[in-house]
Amino acid sequence: MPRARKLGLVGAALGVLTASTGAAVAIAGRRIGTQRRLPDPAAGTRFGALAADRSYTVTADDGTRLHVEEVGRPDAELVVVFVHGYTLALGSWHFQRLALSEADVRLVFYDLRSHGLSERAASDSCDIDQLGHDLAAVLETAAAQGPTVLVGHSMGGMTIMSLAEQRPELFGGQVRGVALLSTTTGGLAGVDLGLPPALARLKLLALPMLAKGMRSRPRIAELTRRTGSDLSWWLTKSYSFGDRLVSPALVDYVGQLIAATPVEVIADFFGTLMGYEKVHALSVLSGVETLIVCGDADRLTPLSHSRAMVEELPAAEFVVVPGAGHLAMMEQPEQVNTALHAFLARAAARPAVNHRRV
Numbered sequence: 001m002p003r004a005r006k007l008g009l010v011g012a013a014l015g016v017l018t019a020s021t022g023a024a025v026a027i028a029g030r031r032i033g034t035q036r037r038l039p040d041p042a043a044g045t046r047f048g049a050l051a052a053d054r055s056y057t058v059t060a061d062d063g064t065r066l067h068v069e070e071v072g073r074p075d076a077e078l079v080v081v082f083v084h085g086y087t088l089a090l091g092s093w094h095f096q097r098l099a100l101s102e103a104d105v106r107l108v109f110y111d112l113r114s115h116g117l118s119e120r121a122a123s124d125s126c127d128i129d130q131l132g133h134d135l136a137a138v139l140e141t142a143a144a145q146g147p148t149v150l151v152g153h154s155m156g157g158m159t160i161m162s163l164a165e166q167r168p169e170l171f172g173g174q175v176r177g178v179a180l181l182s183t184t185t186g187g188l189a190g191v192d193l194g195l196p197p198a199l200a201r202l203k204l205l206a207l208p209m210l211a212k213g214m215r216s217r218p219r220i221a222e223l224t225r226r227t228g229s230d231l232s233w234w235l236t237k238s239y240s241f242g243d244r245l246v247s248p249a250l251v252d253y254v255g256q257l258i259a260a261t262p263v264e265v266i267a268d269f270f271g272t273l274m275g276y277e278k279v280h281a282l283s284v285l286s287g288v289e290t291l292i293v294c295g296d297a298d299r300l301t302p303l304s305h306s307r308a309m310v311e312e313l314p315a316a317e318f319v320v321v322p323g324a325g326h327l328a329m330m331e332q333p334e335q336v337n338t339a340l341h342a343f344l345a346r347a348a349a350r351p352a353v354n355h356r357r358v
Contacts, residue, residue: 040248047253048091050098052109058141060113060134062125067117068142071097072106078176078348079143081108083135083156085182086269087261088254089116092153095333096340105344108142112155114265126268128155128276132162139174149177149289149347151340153329154301155269157183158276164284172287177347179291179340182298182326184305185312186277232259242297242325250330282312289347290316293336295324317343 052069059065069090080100082093090109100107111118113134114126121130139148152160157180164171164178171178236255237246290313294306303320310318319339321328329336 042247042249045249047094047250048089048257050091050094056141058110058138060130060137062121062130062133064113064121064125064134065119066110066113066134066138068108068110068138070106070108070142071101073104074106076104076106077147078105078344079108079146079148080105080344081110081135081138081142081148081150083110083150083152083159084112084115085154085156086273087115087258087266088153089257089260091116092254092257092327092330094330096151096329096337099333099337100340100344103341103344105348108138110138110142112159114268115261120262120265123264123268126265127272128158128162128278129166129272131155131159132166135159135163136167139170143174145174147176147348147352148174149179149344150175151179151181152183153181154183154326155273157181158273158278161185161278161281161285165278165281168284171284172353174352175288176350176352177289177291177343178285179293179343180306180309181293181329181336182295182301182306183309184276184301185279185282185309187305188276188301189274239299240325240327241331242295242323243331246331254327254330279308279312282309285313286315287353289343289350291319291339291343292316293319293321293328293339295321295326295328295331297323298326298328300326 050071052071054070054074056068057065058068067090082090082096084090084092089111093109097107097109112131113119113121135150150160150163152158160178160180233251233255236258237251240254241251292306292309292313294301294303296303306318306320310316317339319335321332321335324332
C-alpha cells in the first residue's frame, strides 16, 4: 500500500476514534454496507438542524469568536449551558435540546473554538485551560450573574473542571449544578480503547507520531481519511456507540461532525487531552448539585473513570446507562434526559452558597 494511502487510513482512524477524547488506533476495516441499509426509524431526521431562538457570537479573551445559540425565554430563572466534546459541535445535544426546550429554563449551546461554527483558533491556544477561559466568557455574556447549570460531555466536562480550577468562586454561587457526561479527570493515555494488551501498549508510541504526522501533512491526511467510507463509518459506530443496532442515520450524523473537523484541529487538541489531569478540581464541585453519567460500554472514557469521580464526589447522583457507548446522550436519550430533568429541578431549588476561593 502506498505511503500516502497508509497515512490517510491512519488519519481516518485517528479522526474517528478521537470523537471526543483524543484516543486513536489503526483498525482493519470491514464491509458494513448491509448494516447501513437496515430499517432505521431515525432516517430523515435532520440532526443538528433545530431552530434557535437567538444566535450570536461571544469573543474569548484572546479574540477568538465563539458561536452561541439559545433556546427558551430570555428571562427564565435558570440558565443551562451545554459544552460539547472533541471533534463534535453543539448539534450533538440534539435530543437534549428537544427534551428540555419546554422546561422553564434558557438553554445555551456553543461550539468550542475550532469546532462547528466557531472561529478557527491558533494551534497553541487549543488546550483545555483555554477552553475553561472560553466557558467563562460564554457565562459572562449568556448568563450574567443569574443561577446557572453547566452540562458537559467528554472534553466539555473537562472544560467545566478547568473552569472550576480557575474560577472556584463561581461554583455554589452562580453555578448551582454541574452534569458530567462520559468524561474524566485524566489518565486518557492509559485507556486501552478495548484493544488487546499488545496493541494497547503500541498505541502509546503510535498516537503521538500520528498526531504529529497529521499536523505536518494535513492536506494528505485530510484527503485520504475520506476514502474508506465504510471503514470510517464502522469506526464511528464502534467507538461512539455501544448498541450494535444503533441508528445508521445517527452514526452518519456523528461521522459528519467528525469529518467536518480539520485534521489540524484534531492534532492541535491531542496533546492537551493526553496530558489532562484535573482530579483536584472536583473538590470545587462539592458545593453544587452534581450528576455523573456514563455508558457501561464506553471505550473512550471508560466507566471506571466515572466511578473514580464518584469516589471523590460521593454526594453526586451517578447514572450508568446500560449498553451505551461514549455518546450515551445520543444513543439512549430517554434515560439521560430523565436524569437531566430531575437534576435541573434539584439544582434550581438549591440555594446559593458562597464558595471560598482556593
